Amino acid sequence: MDSFVRLLELAYSADSVSAIEIMRLGFQREVQEERGWFSFLYGWCVHVADWLAYLDAIIQELEICSGDMSVARLVVELRSGDGLVFADSVTYFKAIRDFEAEKLANMRLFLQASAAHLGRRMQFLARFNAM
Template sequence: MDSLARLLELGYSANSVLAIDIMRLGFQREVQEERSWFSFLYGWCVHVADRVAYLDAIIQELELCSNDVSIAQLVVELRSDDGLVFIDSIMYFKSIRDFEVEKLANMHLFLQASRAHLERRMQFLARFNAM
């Protein structure tokens, strides 16, 4: 029933009862959906890359503070065991950054696959439009 309803909706949207017009509109919609998915995925890649840069900045500041305690004392009051807190914090943020870097690498692979899939659909639509 869903297929029939989708076909009727495509026919109504195409303002035609010709199968070729209905199919063309269906393929155009598929390309539009793929483009929106690609755009969404690209946006997430940008977001994760920004997060990695932010974590790198945090790690750099923590390493600076742990290497030069006088700088850290300007900002916060330090106790004798706060050196361990800096080291633990650095390890914690590095593990988060490593996870985000791996996630970003996987997302880039998925983005490449999505780009190839979108290009194939666009080529098919172009061949179909040429008929």
């Protein structure tokens, strides 16, 4: 029933009962939906890449502080055992960074697959536009 309702909606939107017009409009809508999804996914890739850069900066600062306690004393008031806290913090942020880097790699693979899928849909739509 859902497919039938969608078909009627497409026929009404196309202002035509021609099967080619209905199919063209259907594929055009699919391309628009795919472009929206692709844009959203690309935005998330940019967001995660920015987050990785931020994590790298934190890790670099923590490594400087843990490697040179005189620098760390300028940044924070140290107590005995705070050097261990810096080392644990570096390990913690590196684990988060590794997870985020893996997530970004997977998202980029998904983005490539989405781009290929969008390209195929656009080619199919071009065939109907040529009719």
